[in-house]
Structures are given as C-alpha cells and as structure tokens.
Amino acid sequence: MSAATPPTERRVSARIGAISESATLAVDAKAKALKAAGRPVIGFGAGEPDFPTPDYIVEAAVEACRTPKYHRYTPAGGLPELKKAIAEKTLRDSGYEVDPAQILVTNGGKQAIYEAFASVLDPGDEVIVPAPYWTTYPESIRLAGGVPVDVVADETTGYRVSVEQLEAARTERTKVVVFVSPSNPTGAVYSREDTEAIGRWAEEHGLWVLTDEIYEHLVYGDASFTSLPAVVPAIRERCLVVNGVAKTYAMTGWRVGWIVGPKDVIRAATNLQSHATSNVSNVAQVAALAAVSGDLDAVAEMRTAFDRRRRTIVRMLNEIDGVVCPEPEGAFYVYPSVKDLLGKEIRGKRPASSVELAALILDEVEVAVVPGEAFGTPGYLRLSYALGDDDLVEGVSRIQKLLAEAKA
Structure with a gap:
C-alpha cells in the first residue's frame, strides 16, 4: 500500500x-x-514631496540621537510630549479639541489606517469606500476582516461622491464610511457644506467615519480644508482621524503618523500596536515633535x-x-x-x-x-x-x- x-x-x-x-x-x-x-x-x-525635510526638524533628530533616554523603549502609544503637541496642532489646524489620551502615534499613516480598521471592524462588517480610492484602504479593510464597498465618482462631479450615493450603498452590515479630503488620488476637496452633510448622514445612521486628513495643508485657489469632526461634533464618538507628518513636512521616510479617536478605541489600537511594533522610533518621534510644534512656513x-x-x-x-x-x-x-x-x-x-x-x-x-x-x-x-x-x-x-x- x-x-x-x-x-x-x-x-x-x-x-x-x-x-x-x-x-x-x-x-x-x-x-x-x-x-x-x-x-x-x-x-x-x-x-512624495521632492523637497528635503526642513533643517530644524533634522537637527531635532540629530540631538535626539545623542540623548540616551531616546535609546530605550518608550510608551507604545507615543511620546507623551508628542501626543500633547499633536493635540495642540489638531486644535490649531482643524478647530477640533482633543485630549492626548485620544491619540496613538503610529509608524506612518498606513499603520494608523490598518489599526483603526482592526480596532472597530468585526468579520463581515462593510466599509463604504469612495472611489477612486488610495490603494491601501481596501487592503487594510480586508486584513481587518471587513468588506470594502466601492461608491464610484468620476470627473463629471469632480470625483466627489454625494450623500445619495452613500445612502444607496448602505446596508444593515455597513459600519464605517471612509472620507478623504483632500483626496489621493484625485486631488478632490469637499466643501464645508458637503463635508457637514456627509458627517450628519453618518451620524444619523449610527455609522463610524474614518477620515484621512494627511493632505490638510495642501489646498489651492478658493478651496479650503474642513475637518469633519470639527463641523459635526455629534460624530466625534464614532470618528477616527488619521494624519501624519509625511506630506506637510516632506517626511515620508520618517514614518510618523497618528490616529485621533475615542479613548476606548485608542486604548484598543494601542494594545494592538504594543504587540505589533511597540513604540515608533524615538528619533523620528522627536523630529515629528519639532515639525508639529513649529510654524507652517x-x-x-x-x-x-x-x-x-x-x-x-x-x-x-x-x-x-x-x-x-x-x-x-x-x-x-x-x-x-x-x-x-x-x-x-x-x-x-x-x-x-x-x-x-x-x-x-x-x-x-x-x-x-x-x-x-x-x-x-x-x-x-x-x-x-x-x-x-x-x-x-x-x-x-x-x-x-x-x-x-x-x-x-
């Protein structure tokens, strides 16, 4: 045999x-x-911006390399002084007041997005993703056990989706809607009125919003950036804001991002990160501290x-x-x-x-x-x-x- x-x-x-x-x-x-x-x-x-990281940020990193306390483990959720500075920056730039306990510092925006989805999604939960979308969103959703549901906009609407389109895609399994303005890959920017309308629609139906604000300072002409949780305060307990220093300060290679959200979700995401990567590089965090604490010149x-x-x-x-x-x-x-x-x-x-x-x-x-x-x-x-x-x-x-x- x-x-x-x-x-x-x-x-x-x-x-x-x-x-x-x-x-x-x-x-x-x-x-x-x-x-x-x-x-x-x-x-x-x-x-990726073709500009170098500003000198004062690089010098802060050089000094951090010489400082022994940054040669050791630090809290998995981020340096306390950086979290405090991010809270102050969020109020300054978005008009959104948050506590440092609502912030998790991550290894770039991609880790922030994955950990955000992993912390709120259960298997089979649906996430509405306006398309064209950045390539990482659907992959992170699937990794977290969720199901991405595309809602497509085209050049006739300036690549902006409407509340009516979002509502047509909503089912009993919908848990999260992704909102990105300014957008990668299209450069679309939603008006304050449209941002507020989408936020109020999400709040009305008990949905979570993941909003990616990484391009907040890169708007042109008459367009202006609007932070969704700033104009729809009622959504804040079900809103996760993803951001980072990569685009604003030409720091794509430094790998520092963050999530702002409700304290219980941030605690859960911090627990995940404590097992995945521990703290973000201290040298990069100190550089990010110099960036977000400085001016926007x-x-x-x-x-x-x-x-x-x-x-x-x-x-x-x-x-x-x-x-x-x-x-x-x-x-x-x-x-x-x-x-x-x-x-x-x-x-x-x-x-x-x-x-x-x-x-x-x-x-x-x-x-x-x-x-x-x-x-x-x-x-x-x-x-x-x-x-x-x-x-x-x-x-x-x-x-x-x-x-x-x-x-x-």
Missing part, C-alpha cells in the same frame, strides 16, 4: 496571499530601478511650488486629444481620464486598459504613471506633480508626443 498523498501545502496564508502589492510603490520601485540602470526615466508614481513654500506645477500639468495634459484632466483643488495629484484613448493604435499597439496604456508609456517614452485600476477606477491615470518643474515638463512632453500618434 502506498502512503496517502498529503494535501497541497499552503505556503502563504489565504489572508496574506490575497493582499495586492501597493501599486504606487511598485511603479515607483520600477522607475527607480530603471533609473539606476541608466535609463532616463521620469517618475510620476510616488506621492515650509509647507507654505511647498504649496506655492505645487500650485504652479498643478496648473502646468493640467494645462499640458488637457492639450492631448483624448485626455480629460479636471483641475485638482488639493494634494499633489492629477487624475486624468484616458478612456477615449483606449483601443486606439499607438506605435503598433492597441492598449485596451489603462494598465496597458501605462505600460506602453513606460516602455516607449520612459515615463512612469499609475493606472486607474490601482485606485478602483479603470480608464484613468494618476500622476503626482510632486517632482521638479523641469522633470514635470519633460515627462508630460514625452507623453504628449507619444499620445499624439494615437489613431483609430
């Missing part, structure tokens, strides 16, 4: 195996690898540059036949529709999707962009304009020349 054949061994768990790689980081990694190999690639993929300079680049990239993209690029009001991304180019012949190929079009652009003119499939809406491309003016013009010029060759 032969031994029974063992069942196929699952080497990676189904839960982790189902996670997709971050599309934005994958595009950025590929662009950097090609550059390292000597290719003249211009990358529009990563959402650095971000004002960046915003001026981003505004200039925003207007340039929108103009240049809209000069391409078949491309429709709304003008974003915040963040540092454009999200043009390329649906009219799909299926057309470009240098002997007929890209049938924005994935194929993005690959063609990279292969033919060495410009890296992210396809809309990564954000839940095929037929679009995301380009970050957080890169130098000369590279921006050169990169879009290459795209213009390539797509000008499109023919039926």
Whole structure:
C-alpha cells in the first residue's frame, strides 16, 4: 500500500496571499530601478514631496540621537510630549479639541489606517469606500476582516461622491464610511457644506467615519480644508482621524503618523500596536515633535511650488486629444481620464486598459504613471506633480508626443 498523498501545502496564508502589492510603490520601485540602470526615466508614481525635510526638524533628530533616554523603549502609544503637541496642532489646524489620551502615534499613516480598521471592524462588517480610492484602504479593510464597498465618482462631479450615493450603498452590515479630503488620488476637496452633510448622514445612521486628513495643508485657489469632526461634533464618538507628518513636512521616510479617536478605541489600537511594533522610533518621534510644534512656513513654500506645477500639468495634459484632466483643488495629484484613448493604435499597439496604456508609456517614452485600476477606477491615470518643474515638463512632453500618434 502506498502512503496517502498529503494535501497541497499552503505556503502563504489565504489572508496574506490575497493582499495586492501597493501599486504606487511598485511603479515607483520600477522607475527607480530603471533609473539606476541608466535609463532616463521620469517618475510620476510616488506621492512624495521632492523637497528635503526642513533643517530644524533634522537637527531635532540629530540631538535626539545623542540623548540616551531616546535609546530605550518608550510608551507604545507615543511620546507623551508628542501626543500633547499633536493635540495642540489638531486644535490649531482643524478647530477640533482633543485630549492626548485620544491619540496613538503610529509608524506612518498606513499603520494608523490598518489599526483603526482592526480596532472597530468585526468579520463581515462593510466599509463604504469612495472611489477612486488610495490603494491601501481596501487592503487594510480586508486584513481587518471587513468588506470594502466601492461608491464610484468620476470627473463629471469632480470625483466627489454625494450623500445619495452613500445612502444607496448602505446596508444593515455597513459600519464605517471612509472620507478623504483632500483626496489621493484625485486631488478632490469637499466643501464645508458637503463635508457637514456627509458627517450628519453618518451620524444619523449610527455609522463610524474614518477620515484621512494627511493632505490638510495642501489646498489651492478658493478651496479650503474642513475637518469633519470639527463641523459635526455629534460624530466625534464614532470618528477616527488619521494624519501624519509625511506630506506637510516632506517626511515620508520618517514614518510618523497618528490616529485621533475615542479613548476606548485608542486604548484598543494601542494594545494592538504594543504587540505589533511597540513604540515608533524615538528619533523620528522627536523630529515629528519639532515639525508639529513649529510654524507652517515650509509647507507654505511647498504649496506655492505645487500650485504652479498643478496648473502646468493640467494645462499640458488637457492639450492631448483624448485626455480629460479636471483641475485638482488639493494634494499633489492629477487624475486624468484616458478612456477615449483606449483601443486606439499607438506605435503598433492597441492598449485596451489603462494598465496597458501605462505600460506602453513606460516602455516607449520612459515615463512612469499609475493606472486607474490601482485606485478602483479603470480608464484613468494618476500622476503626482510632486517632482521638479523641469522633470514635470519633460515627462508630460514625452507623453504628449507619444499620445499624439494615437489613431483609430
């Protein structure tokens, strides 16, 4: 008798195996690898300011390296002085008064988002996610046992969803709605009135809100940032605010974010973090303390540059036949529709999707962009304009020349 054949061994768990790689980081990694190999690639993929972290923040980190108390474990939930400073910053910038006990300092915004969902979701709970969405939201929801439910907006509404759309997606399993303004990937900014309406709708139906405020200081023209819990106080006991220093202070690599929320949820998320990572790097926390305690002069300079680049990239993209690029009001991304180019012949190929079009652009003119499939809406491309003016013009010029060759 032969031994029974063992069942196929699952080497990676189904839960982790189902996670997709971050599309934005994958595009950025590929662009950097090609550059390292000597290719003249211009990358529009990563959402990363091209400015250095301000000197006073770096100097605070250098001093922290020399301070023995920061060579040791510190509280898992964050340095007390940083939590106090974040509370003061939240009141200053959002008009939202919170206690330091309502704050958890995390290893960047991504950990904040995952821990927020993990702390409030049970298996099968539904989360309404307006699309186009940042790639991490649905993956974090699934990791936490939840079910993401897309509500799609397009360029005709400036990529903003309505209360009516949200209500149509609500079921008895809905527990959370995601609200992001300014938005990644579209740059959409909700008005105070629309923000308040969505908050009141969520409060009326007993829903939680996770609101991502990481781009709060990057708004342009007549647009203004509105913090949802500041204008809808009734939602505060069911609202989780995610934020961090990455975008405002050009600190993407420092990995400091935070969650603001009800004390019981913050305690639960802190317990999770105590087992997952313990405290965030003390050196990075001290740098973040200098950032949030300081003025906003650095971000004002960046915003001026981003505004200039925003207007340039929108103009240049809209000069391409078949491309429709709304003008974003915040963040540092454009999200043009390329649906009219799909299926057309470009240098002997007929890209049938924005994935194929993005690959063609990279292969033919060495410009890296992210396809809309990564954000839940095929037929679009995301380009970050957080890169130098000369590279921006050169990169879009290459795209213009390539797509000008499109023919039926």
